[in-house]
Amino acid sequence: MRTQVVIVGAGPAGLLLSHLLGREGIDSVLLERQTAEYVQSRIRAGILEAGTVRLLREAGLGDRLAVEGMEHRGIYLQWPENRHHVDFVDLVGRSVTVYGQTEVTKDLMAAREKAGRPAYYSASDVTLHDVTGSPYVTFVDSDGAARRIDADVVVGCDGFHGPSRAAIPAPQVWERTYPFAWLGVLADVAPSADELIYAWHPDGFALHSMRSPRVSRFYLQVAPDEDVARWSDDRIWTALAERLGVAGWTLRTGPITEKSVLPMRSFVATPMRYGNLYLAGDAAHIVPPTGAKGLNLAVADVALLATALTASLKHGQDELAAQYSETALRRVWRCTHFSWWMTSMLHRHGDDFDARLQLAQLHRTVTSEAAAKELADNYAGLPL
Known part of the structure; x- marks a missing residue:
C-alpha cells in the first residue's frame, strides 16, 4: 500500500490530523496498537481551550460539542476559608468548555468512518523505516498478516511508549x-x-x-x-x-x-521533526494535568502540522514543515511552564x-x- 501520510496512533491527535488532512485532499492511513473500542473508552482530559473548540467547530466536528459541551467562564481558586472566582471572560475574553476526551474521540471516529479513511486497529510490531529518505512502516495487522505502507511522511501520534520517538537517534530529553x-x-x-x-x-x-x-x-x-x-x-x-x-x-x-x-510528571523531547518523521502530542511531550494542557497541546501540534503538511504536500512549500519543531516547541515550553506553575502552587510539598x-x-x-x-x-x- 502507498499513501501520502502514515499516522501512527489513532487517539484524538492522530484522528484529528487525519481529518484535517482529509479536508485538504491529502490521503492518510492510521495505525493503532489498541482496539477501536479501547481507544474510544479511554477517560482522559475534559477541558477544551477556546482555540480547541473553535478548531473543532471549523473542522465540522462541533455538532455534539455544541449540545453537550458545558462552557465555563473560569475557575475557583481556594485555600482554607477562602474561595475566589477567576473569571476568564472578564479578564481575557475567552472561556473554556467541559467536554471529555472520550467524546472528542467518538466524534473523530465517527467522522473517519463516514469519510471512509483507512485505519488498522490492533496493529502489532509497528516499525518505522528510512524516515530520512523514503519512509515506510511495517506492521502485523489484526488478522496476523504482515503489511507494509510506503508514504511521503510519517507522523508519530503514538504517545510516550510508541515506536515513533524511538526512531529518532539520540533525542534531547528534559x-x-x-x-x-x-x-x-x-x-x-x-x-x-x-x-x-x-x-x-x-x-x-x-x-x-x-x-x-x-x-x-x-x-x-x-x-x-x-x-x-x-x-x-x-x-x-x-x-x-x-x-x-x-x-x-x-x-x-x-x-x-x-x-x-x-x-x-513533565517531559519534553526534541526535535519534533527528524527527516520525514514528525512527532505530535504525548509522543513528544507530557505535562501534569493541573493546567488542563495535555489534550489541548496535542491539538495545537496537529493544527500546526496539518497546515505545514498541506503547504508541503499540496503546494511544494516546505518552509512551515522545516519550522515545525521550533514553532511547536515554543508553545510546548510555555504550556510546560504554566502546568509546572499551577502544580507547584497548589500541591502541598x-x-x-x-x-x-x-x-x-x-x-x-x-x-x-x-x-x-x-x-x-x-x-x-x-x-x-
Whole structure:
C-alpha cells in the first residue's frame, strides 16, 4: 500500500490530523496498537481551550460539542476559608468548555468512518523505516498478516511508549517527576459547583471537576505509590469534603464508578521533526494535568502540522514543515511552564516555608488583575 501520510496512533491527535488532512485532499492511513473500542473508552482530559473548540467547530466536528459541551467562564481558586472566582471572560475574553476526551474521540471516529479513511486497529510490531529518505512502516495487522505502507511522511501520534520517538537517534530529553500523584475519582453525582474548584489544603491538593450535568470528576493529592485499595468510598468523600469545604457550601456525594492513581510528571523531547518523521502530542511531550494542557497541546501540534503538511504536500512549500519543531516547541515550553506553575502552587510539598510561599502566590493571583490575567490567558489557551 502507498499513501501520502502514515499516522501512527489513532487517539484524538492522530484522528484529528487525519481529518484535517482529509479536508485538504491529502490521503492518510492510521495505525493503532489498541482496539477501536479501547481507544474510544479511554477517560482522559475534559477541558477544551477556546482555540480547541473553535478548531473543532471549523473542522465540522462541533455538532455534539455544541449540545453537550458545558462552557465555563473560569475557575475557583481556594485555600482554607477562602474561595475566589477567576473569571476568564472578564479578564481575557475567552472561556473554556467541559467536554471529555472520550467524546472528542467518538466524534473523530465517527467522522473517519463516514469519510471512509483507512485505519488498522490492533496493529502489532509497528516499525518505522528510512524516515530520512523514503519512509515506510511495517506492521502485523489484526488478522496476523504482515503489511507494509510506503508514504511521503510519517507522523508519530503514538504517545510516550510508541515506536515513533524511538526512531529518532539520540533525542534531547528534559524530564521532571513530581513527588505526588492524583487519586482520580469518577462519580455518578451532579456537580456541586458551577465551575472547577482548585483547592490548596494542608492535607494536599483537591480538584472538583465535572464530565456532564450528572457526572462529577474529583482528584486528591496522594503519594506516587498510593494503593487505590486503601481508599474506600467513605474515605474519599471524607477527604474531599475536608479539602474542598468552605462555609455555606455542601459537597454532593453519590456512587463512585472509577478510581485510579495518576502519576505527575513533565517531559519534553526534541526535535519534533527528524527527516520525514514528525512527532505530535504525548509522543513528544507530557505535562501534569493541573493546567488542563495535555489534550489541548496535542491539538495545537496537529493544527500546526496539518497546515505545514498541506503547504508541503499540496503546494511544494516546505518552509512551515522545516519550522515545525521550533514553532511547536515554543508553545510546548510555555504550556510546560504554566502546568509546572499551577502544580507547584497548589500541591502541598516541602516544609511550612514552602506552604507560606504557596499561599502568598494564591493571594497574589486572586487580588492582582495582572496576575489573574496571566493565569486566565494561559488556562483559556493561547491562540492556535
